[in-house]
Amino acid sequence: MAITNPLLKTALENLVDVNGKFDKDIQEGGAYYRYPDANLYQPNGITCKNCAFYNAEEHTCTIVDGYIYDYGMCRFWNIPDSKITAVVIAPTEYIAMPQQTTGVNIMETMMPMMMMFMMMAMVMPMMSGIA
Numbered sequence: 001m002a003i004t005n006p007l008l009k010t011a012l013e014n015l016v017d018v019n020g021k022f023d024k025d026i027q028e029g030g031a032y033y034r035y036p037d038a039n040l041y042q043p044n045g046i047t048c049k050n051c052a053f054y055n056a057e058e059h060t061c062t063i064v065d066g067y068i069y070d071y072g073m074c075r076f077w078n079i080p081d082s083k084i085t086a087v088v089i090a091p092t093e094y095i096a097m098p099q100q101t102t103g104v105n106i107m108e109t110m111m112p113m114m115m116m117f118m119m120m121a122m123v124m125p126m127m128s129g130i131a
């Protein structure tokens, strides 16, 4: 079943009436907007183009601020089952995104250093054998 719930749609619209539109930010309170080149769900039909909040003529969204692309998406998508072409499984890349916005990504920072130590651990015994 798609996440197309009229009550949820109305609740989000009411929230926007009170607080204003969500920004696109990938952080708490933001819409986690994905531009088309980063929208991994395009093949599934999860795109703004199919979303109930989208205004295609103006490239705007009822609840998310700014210019909205046909093939982008955000975490508030509201798309009927008939427009979704496959089961959607959240890739780990999507789940990991909030870590990347906090500044230092430990894995990205540590990985080159860990690779260097591993290389040294392999090369040093070989070099000591040559000497």
Ligand code: SF4
Residues within 6 Å of the ligand: 031, 033, 047, 048, 049, 051, 052, 053, 054, 055, 060, 061, 062, 063, 064, 068, 072, 073, 074, 075, 076, 077, 078
């Ligand atoms: S997926 Fe829907 S709610 Fe999200 S930005 Fe696109 S049109 Fe708006």
